[in-house]
Amino acid sequence: MKAVLAIPILLILALGISLQEVKADLVPEEAYLLEGFGFAVTEDVIKNSQIDFLIDLDRQIGSTTKLVVEDGFVTLGNMEFTVVDITGSVLRDGHFIRLSGTADDSLGNQVSLSAFGRLIEDSQEGSVYSFTGRLSEGIFSNKIILTTKITQITSDLPTITTPGEPTPTLEEQIAEKEIVIRIFPGAFDQGFDLTYIEARKAATEATFEQGDDPTRARYLYPNRLTITPGTTLTFQNDDTVSHSIVSAKRDTNARGIGHDFRMFADGRVATGEIPPGESRSVLITDKGFLFLVDLDYAWVRMDVVSFPEVSQSQIIRSVNDARQKGN
Template identity: 40%
Template sequence: MKAIIVGLFALFAVFSVFSFSPAFGEITPNNAFILEGSGFAVTEETINTSEIDIAISTQRQTGSTIQSTVEDGFVTINDLDFLTTALQATFLREGKYIRISGNVESDSGEEASLRFFGRLVEESKSASIYGFTGRITNGDDSYKIIYTVKLSALSKIVPTTESKTTNEQLTIRILKGSSNQGIGNYIDTSSSRYFSQDRITIKPGTTITIVNDDVVSHSIKSGSENYGDRYNRYTADGRISTGEILPGKSTTITFDNAGFYRLYDPDYDWMGIVAYVFPNTDSIVLGQGKTGN
């Protein structure tokens, strides 16, 4: 088993050094990112599959170091889910390295500590790829972590304004067929299936117009995600509730306060939007979905 573990880490090291050309990640304060990927959680006796999916908001910058907060997300080891409770992320050398540390909590309420370190190995116009190693310690269990993860890149959008005195506006469309989960109406599975945009960063005071291009009614609420719960995926927090949006009709949502928002349709809970509201930053979109039919 030890030989297998050493082999995995050696393979990871070779992969990081030789498989990718040198790259540099440009990370700036007051922005939001999605870090998602998978790999292995290894002990002396077992090799387990593991996944990570977290939302990060960058904050203040000191020199080439940018302090950040993990707003939401989870880490899994086989069927065991750990929810983010008190994690901090630090971007070093403006994104060439990432350090994540703090505590996570399992479904049963047990607390575990997490220490990850990532190195940028490649980037494209839409995302940056990092190789991560680290450790999760849960009671007497200690797992060595090997991940390949993607940090979603940010692309600018141009909000519309009716006059100098009106708030910025962004239109998001509910795509036709969104009420049918898993229906193969969309060829590009890398894009949003249900909304024209599903990951956005905006300034406080921005108004979003939700247009229903589907053939059934929808509604949008804000809440927290109950990771691992198949039957009650979200818990509403009362901050946003649009009421019914009839087919062909629209409604507006204004984000007055800064913060992290997870929007969802309570009748079709596979439909979700992640919104980050930050002051003094351009409006941007992380997940650019397909246009409606």
């Protein structure tokens, strides 16, 4: 009998120790990007599933922080649903996250999402959560199992140093709302034609900011940006072949080599051909997520989040006010 009583006590102690060892660094009243991949499971089939959410955190009350999903999408097989109304809470100082709400596709079909995430590990770049829950469409319900990464979104622009040329200061880039993005030499074949010295020089020419992917930064830099609508992105092609950057969507129903996904242009952004040594500019007017890629060289890619230049608390209050009026 004593042994039976000791088991739940040991489990509670183990849970308490694990919560103390891992702690998420989620700052209230800041914006975060939640990206995840996994599966949607029914009795008959298993489909790929993906979520990409732009999340705003409200003020923390006790150990709980309310959140609003401002933009994003969730996929079920080859169907993509855009966020309509998804809210949630960060619990136990970031150890758990609860999400619930609805999303719909371009035809008006709607799914409801209910998911609970547990913090797995934390690093300087972000936090990894494991989510389980339900993704339901009408009477059809799918159990979802997702592994996700949460990273803070900042408006800091990287500093790119080019020998012999003055680099605009951070303040100048923000004021001019024009950001130069470099496509590095050797990007077309993932740098395999570069010598060790050339590859290292290309990688160290940029001052890498926290949150950038150093592998992808070998081909294009910066590879992750937070901007405001009305910002111009100028792509400078320092490679030896032409490139063409477009906005695209991932087809999560077709996995490629290395657990990557097939992609197709969505028509929102297109630079046209950029010959070697030349540059092309595009004006970003959309709000939300933009996935930019050269479809001929799919590793040359970047993520852009575009949202108005207002405080996160203002965004959350405006969303909550709109919901209260609708009730």
